[in-house]
Amino acid sequence: MTARQLTDRLGGLAFGGDYNPEQWGPEVWKEDDELMRLARVNLATVGVFSWALLEPEEGRYDFDWLDGHLDRLHAAGVAVDLATPTASPPPWFTLAHPDAMPVTPEGTRLTHGSRDTYCVAAPAYRRAARRIAGALAERYGDHPALALWHVHNEYVTLCHCDHAAAAFRVWLRARHGSLDALNEAWGTAFWSQHYTSWEQVLPPRATQWHQNPGLLVDFRRFWSDETLAAYREQRDAIRAHSDRPVTTNLMLPGYQNLDLWAFGREVDLVTVNHYPSEPGVAAAADTAFAADRARSFAGGAPWLLMEQGTNTVYAKGRVLAKEPGDILRHSLGHVARGSEGALFFQWRQSRAGAEQWHSAMVPHAGPDSRTFREVTALGEAVAGLAELAGSTVLARAAVLHDSDAWWATDVQGLPSSELDYLGPLQRAHRVLWDAGVTADFAHPEHDLSRYRLVLAPALVLLSDAGAANLRRYVEGGGTLLVQHAAGAVDERMHSHLGGYPAAPLREALGIRVEEYRPLREHEQIVLSDGTRATVWSESLRTEGAETLATYLHGMLAGSPALTRHRFGAGQAWYLSTRLDDTGYADLAARLLAESGVGPELPGLPDGVEAVTRHAADGRRWHVLINHRAEAVPLPEPANDLLTGARASELAPGGCAVLRAH
Ligand code: GLA
Numbered sequence: 001m002t003a004r005q006l007t008d009r010l011g012g013l014a015f016g017g018d019y020n021p022e023q024w025g026p027e028v029w030k031e032d033d034e035l036m037r038l039a040r041v042n043l044a045t046v047g048v049f050s051w052a053l054l055e056p057e058e059g060r061y062d063f064d065w066l067d068g069h070l071d072r073l074h075a076a077g078v079a080v081d082l083a084t085p086t087a088s089p090p091p092w093f094t095l096a097h098p099d100a101m102p103v104t105p106e107g108t109r110l111t112h113g114s115r116d117t118y119c120v121a122a123p124a125y126r127r128a129a130r131r132i133a134g135a136l137a138e139r140y141g142d143h144p145a146l147a148l149w150h151v152h153n154e155y156v157t158l159c160h161c162d163h164a165a166a167a168f169r170v171w172l173r174a175r176h177g178s179l180d181a182l183n184e185a186w187g188t189a190f191w192s193q194h195y196t197s198w199e200q201v202l203p204p205r206a207t208q209w210h211q212n213p214g215l216l217v218d219f220r221r222f223w224s225d226e227t228l229a230a231y232r233e234q235r236d237a238i239r240a241h242s243d244r245p246v247t248t249n250l251m252l253p254g255y256q257n258l259d260l261w262a263f264g265r266e267v268d269l270v271t272v273n274h275y276p277s278e279p280g281v282a283a284a285a286d287t288a289f290a291a292d293r294a295r296s297f298a299g300g301a302p303w304l305l306m307e308q309g310t311n312t313v314y315a316k317g318r319v320l321a322k323e324p325g326d327i328l329r330h331s332l333g334h335v336a337r338g339s340e341g342a343l344f345f346q347w348r349q350s351r352a353g354a355e356q357w358h359s360a361m362v363p364h365a366g367p368d369s370r371t372f373r374e375v376t377a378l379g380e381a382v383a384g385l386a387e388l389a390g391s392t393v394l395a396r397a398a399v400l401h402d403s404d405a406w407w408a409t410d411v412q413g414l415p416s417s418e419l420d421y422l423g424p425l426q427r428a429h430r431v432l433w434d435a436g437v438t439a440d441f442a443h444p445e446h447d448l449s450r451y452r453l454v455l456a457p458a459l460v461l462l463s464d465a466g467a468a469n470l471r472r473y474v475e476g477g478g479t480l481l482v483q484h485a486a487g488a489v490d491e492r493m494h495s496h497l498g499g500y501p502a503a504p505l506r507e508a509l510g511i512r513v514e515e516y517r518p519l520r521e522h523e524q525i526v527l528s529d530g531t532r533a534t535v536w537s538e539s540l541r542t543e544g545a546e547t548l549a550t551y552l553h554g555m556l557a558g559s560p561a562l563t564r565h566r567f568g569a570g571q572a573w574y575l576s577t578r579l580d581d582t583g584y585a586d587l588a589a590r591l592l593a594e595s596g597v598g599p600e601l602p603g604l605p606d607g608v609e610a611v612t613r614h615a616a617d618g619r620r621w622h623v624l625i626n627h628r629a630e631a632v633p634l635p636e637p638a639n640d641l642l643t644g645a646r647a648s649e650l651a652p653g654g655c656a657v658l659r660a661h
Contacts, residue, residue: 002245002268002269002301002302003245003268003269003301003302003303003304003340003390004302004389004390005244005245005268006147006148006245006269006304006340007302007340007341007389007390008389009079009147010042010043010079010147010341011042011386012042012382012383012385012386012387012389013335013340013341013342013382013383013385013386013388013389014042014043014304014340014341014342014343014382015039015040015041015042015043015341015342015343015378015379015382015383016036016041016042016043016044016045016078016343016344016347017041017044017045017307017343017344017345017346017347017360017361018044018045018048018307018343018344018345018346018347019032019044019045019046019073019346019347019348020046020048020049020050020346020347020348020350021046021069022050022053022065023348023350023351023352023353024348028348029069029072032347032348032362033072033076035362035367035372036076036078036347037076037077038367038376038379039361039372039375039376039379040376040379040380040382040383041078041347041361041379042077042078042079043078043079043080043081043147043148043341043343044073044078044079044080044081044347045080045081045082045083045150045306045343046066046069046070046073046080046081046082046083047066047082047083047084047085047136048083048085048087048088048150048153049085049087049088049115049153050066050083050085051085051086051088051089051090051093051132052090052091052092053065054066054085054132054136055090055132055135056090056092057092058092058093058096058128059131061132061135063139066140070082070140070143070145070146071145073145074143074144074145078145079145079146079147079148080143080145080146080147080148081147081148081149081150082136082140082143082146082148082149082150083149083150083151083152083153084129084132084133084136084149084150084151084152084234084238085132086118086125086128086129086132086133086151086152086234087115087116087118087152087153087154087155088115088116088117088153089112089117089118089125089128090112091112093112093128094111094112094117096124097122097124097125097128099122099124099161099162099163100118100119100122100124100125100128100163101117101118101119102117102118102119102157102158102159102160102161103119103159103160103161103164104160105160105203105204105205105206106205106206107160107205107206109161114354115354116154116156116157117157118157119157119159119161119163119164120155120157120159120223120226120227120229120230121159121161121163121164121166121167121168121226122159122161122163123163126230126233129152129230129233129234130233130234130237133151133233133234133237133238134237134238134240134241136238137149137237137238137239137240137241137242138241140242141238141241141242141243141244142242142243146242146244147244148244148245148246148247148269149235149238149242149244149245149246149247150247150248150249150271150306151231151234151235151238151246151247151248152231152234152248153248153249154249154250154251154255154273155227155230155231155248155257155258156251156255156257157257158223158257159203160203160204160205161203164203164223164226165201165202165203167222167226168201168203168219168222169198169199169201171222171225171226172198172201172218172222173198175218175221179195179196179197179198182195182201183195185214185218185492186212186214186215186218186492186493187212187214187493187494188212191212193212201215203219204216204219210412210413211411211412213408213411213412213413213489213493214492214493216407216410216411217404217407217408217411217461217493220257220403220407220410221259221404221407223257224257224258224259224262224403225259225262227257227258228258228259228262228263228266231248231263231266232266235266235267245268245269246267246268247267247268247269247270247271247304247306248263248267248271249271249272249273249306249307250263250270250271250272250273250294250297251272251273252272252273252274252290252293252294254277254422256403256406256407256410256421256422258403259403259404260293260297260403261297261403261443263297264297264298264299265299269298269302269303269304269340270294270295270297270298270301270303270304271303271304271305271306272290272293272294272297272303272304272305272306273306273307273308273345274286274287274290274291274294274305274307274308274334275307275308275309275313275314276290276313276330277313277314277315277316278313278315279313279315279320279321279322279323279326280323281607281627283313283322283326283330284329284330284333284609284625284627285429285430285433285434286426287330287333287334288333288337288429288433288609289426289429289430289433290334291305291333291334291336291337291338291339292337292395292429292438292439292440292441293401293441294334294337294338294339295337295338295392295393295440296398296401296440296441296442297441298338300338300392300393300440301338301392302338302339302340302389302390302391302392303338303339303340304339304340304341304343305331305334305335305339305341305342305343306343307343307344307345308330308331308334308342308343308344308345309322309344309345309358309359310322310327310344310359310360310361310363310371310374310375311326311327311359311363311370311371311374312358312359319357319358319359323653324370324374324653325374325653325654327371327374327375327378328374328377328378328381328655329625329627329653329655331378331382332381332623332625332655332657333609333625335382335385335388335623336393336609336611336613336623336625337393337438337611338391338392338393338613340389341382342378342382344360344361344375345358345360346358346360346361347360347361347362348360348361348362349362349363349364351364359371361375362375381642384641384642384644384657385641385642385657387619387621387641388613388621388657390615390616391613391614391615391616391619391620391621392613392614393438393611393612393613393614394612394614395438395439395440395451396437396450396451396452396453396597397432397437397438397439397440397451397452397453397454397455397592397595397597398439398440398441398442398448398451398453398454398455399425399428399429399432399439399440399441399442399454399455399456399457400441400442400443400444400454400455400456400457400459401425401441401442401443402443402444402459402461402466404461404463404491405421405444405458405459405460405461405462406421406422406458407461408460408461408489408493409421409458409460409461411493414460415485415516415518416518416519416535416536418518418521418535418536419460419485419518419535419536420458421458421460424457424458424483424578425457425458427457427584428455428457428458428483429441431584431585431588432455432588432592433609434585434606435585435588435589435592435599436598436599436600436601436604436606436608436609436610437592437597437598437599438600438611438612439455442454443466444456444459444462444463444466444467444469444470445463445465445466445469446469448469448470448473448478449473449476449478451473451478452478452479452595452596452597453478453479453480453481453591453592453595453597454470454473454478454479454480454481455480455481455483455591456470456480456481456482456483456486457483458483458486459482459483459486459487460485460486460487460488460489461487461488461489461490461491461493462486462487462489462490462501462502462505463490463491464490464491464502464504467487467501467502467503467504467505468504470482470504470505470508470572471504471505471507471508471567473570474508474567474568474570474571474572475508475567475568475569475570476568476569476570477568477569477570478570478595479570479571479572479573479591479594479595480508480570480571480572480573481573481574481575481587481591482501482505482509482572482573482574482575483574483575483578484536484537484538484575484576484577484578485500485516485536485538486500486501486505487500487501487502487505488500488501488516490502498512499512499513499514500512500513500516501513506543507567508565508567508572509545509563509565509567509572509573509574510542510543510544510545510563510565510567510572511540511541511542511543511545511560511563511565511574512540512541512543513538513539513540513576514538514539514540514541515538515539516536516538517536517537517538517539517555517556518535518536518537519534519535519536519537522534525537525551525552525553525554525577526552526553527549527550527551527552527561527562527577527583528549528550528551528552528561529548529549529562531549531579531580531582531583531586532579532580532583533561533577533578533579533580533583534577534578534580535577535578536576536577536578537551537556537561537576537577538576538577539555539556539559540559540560540563540574540576541559541560542560542563544565544567545560545563545564545565545572545574546563546564546565547560547562547563548562548563548564548573549561549562551577560576561575561576561577562574562575562576562587571594573591575587600612600622601622601624601635602635603635604624604632604635605628605632607626607627607628608624608625608626608627608628608632608650609624609625609626609627610622610623610624610625611623612660619659619660620659620660621641621657621658621659621660622656622657622658622660623655623656623657624650624655624656624657624658625655626650626651626652626653626654626655627653628652628653629652629653630652631649631650631651631652631654632649632650633648633649634647634648634649634650634656634658638656638658638659639658639659640656640657640658641657641658641659642655642656642657
């Protein structure tokens with residue numbers, strides 16, 4: 001099952017959002033039908049938070065109200081993305097199964113009154129979740145309105161309870177085989193942590209000081225696998241009654257409790273939620289970052305933006321207004337990168353509840369509002385893009401992305417508290433975005449041969465297989481940039497002996513790192529080519545590589561900072577510090593030039609985003625978004641699918657979708 005099933009059913013791209021009719025009454029439902037028609041909504045996500053209504057007491061279901069809404073939506077021509085409500089168990093569930101509530105590292109058991117209060121390792125929760133998923137599928141599995149199944153909502157909760165501990169031990173036995181192997185892997189000879197029985201092994205609960213790094217990373221891996229197992233159970237309970245595609249919506253960009261590569265392989269259609277944390281151009285760059293990740297988790301296949309905000313951005317404790325036109329620009333930012341539509345949280349702004357100030361397609365003010373007018377215009381625009389369904393994006397550059405490396409960067413006791421995962425990952429993507437280059441993300445163990453340029457900005461942990469794969473990539477003709485502290489540890493969190501990083505990558509890079517030399521807070525250093533750097537430095541020796549820049553001052557004066565090694569048919573660059581923005585952009589420009597990667601649509605000025613979607617039969621579309629305050633001429637006049645008219649320029653802040661010849 002694939003995205004194609006959904007777009008065939010809709011006759012084009014998806015447009016709509018989360019719909020919570022249970023918060024309203026018949027008068028509003030009537031207006032909803034009318035406004036959805038006006039806005040050209042064709043898909044509504046229903047039932048995400050409806051557990052308390054659907055199962056008012058254990059084992060007793062009330063589906064009548066939902067029947068009514070599904071029939072009404074179907075009559076109004078709106079297809080349904082039907083959710084299982086398991087992200088928010090009702091109060092009766094908590095009281096009947098207190099052991100299924102999550103426990104924090106400090107030992108506090110959480111209770112109901114918010115949402116996401118469940119432990120995926122608790123048998124009572126798993127049973128209840130399977131049961132309601134199966135009951136919904138049995139009732140609605142072939143309902144004519146049903147287009148997509150939406151399991152749960154953003155699996156995010158971590159738990160440290162006894163159920164989690166028991167399941168963790170089972171997982172550890174499978175991974176390590178024996179207690180001896182576990183002791184060896186976690187280095188328990190240090191600090192007298194040697195385990196003599198499996199029962200002694202606990203989740204990472206509160207400790208006096210630093211936790212064991214191997215335990216921390218293994219617990220995150222385990223939790224992701226446990227969550228994936230919980231997803232699979234619901235998916236399979238649904239598949240027993242229904243042939244519609246099944247998904248679970250992933251949360252981007254900052255939360256990292258799941259290995260999203262693994263989830264990408266288990267869903268029929270990758271769906272993501274995206275809420276940028278800054279307005280303006282930062283939000284556009286963040287949109288590209290999220291969308292390129294979503295497409296990559298989908299293995300390059302079309303995917304779907306399941307949620308975004310309409311007219312606001314949550315930024316550091318404030319609900320800031322988006323600029324006029326951002327609703328279209330952000331939505332097209334996703335569609336350009338392979339989203340099969342644009343959906344929002346939520347259709348109608350709630351009058352009460354914890355998210356009553358979160359934006360919606362129909363705001364508190366009602367349809368006579370800027371937001372609803374922009375939403376309606378977007379609905380019109382999306383309807384005009386039906387022919388893009390099924391096409392995707394072909395990137396020539398990639399940024400390496402691995403949850404193991406992220407989790408490894410989260411452990412305590414690394415050489416610098418400024419070593420961070422998400423920041424460098426975003427920065428590497430951003431430097432390509434600024435250069436007009438569309439990038440994929442790839443796992444270090446993926447086949448990378450289709451990419452001419454690969455950036456590895458934040459791989460503190462690199463598996464032996466990953467190191468060998470990167471070496472193969474360079475040998476085969478690729479251009480690789482590896483950044484500081486890469487491959488500091490292997491998959492067990494063990495440091496490499498004899499110099500960093502792992503031997504196969506060292507050979508490809510033609511260098512050997514002898515010592516890490518983190519910098520002080522706010523310390524700035526200068527390299528021989530004039531670039532400035534912060535955060536980190538390294539004492540390294542070249543072993544075949546040429547030195548492109550050295551450190552200028554201090555203990556490292558004269559020693560290599562940036563190197564390049566021609567290896568096999570390719571070249572491997574190593575950057576042992578964190579360059580400032582200008583230095584990093586200059587380095588990216590050199591790498592792009594050397595690897596022959598450039599914008600897909602050359603000739604556009606900075607600040608104009610252009611991405612091409614390719615269909616299997618060779619048709620192509622350029623999606624253009626002008627982030628500049630002035631009009632920009634198009635390389636050549638062309639028909640714009642957004643307006644149906646011929647366009648020769650992009651208005652300030654304007655967008656266009658052009659059929660390519
Ligand atoms: C998420 C959730 C929604 C809603 C929105 C807005 O991503 O999935 O239920 O809470 O954020 O905050």
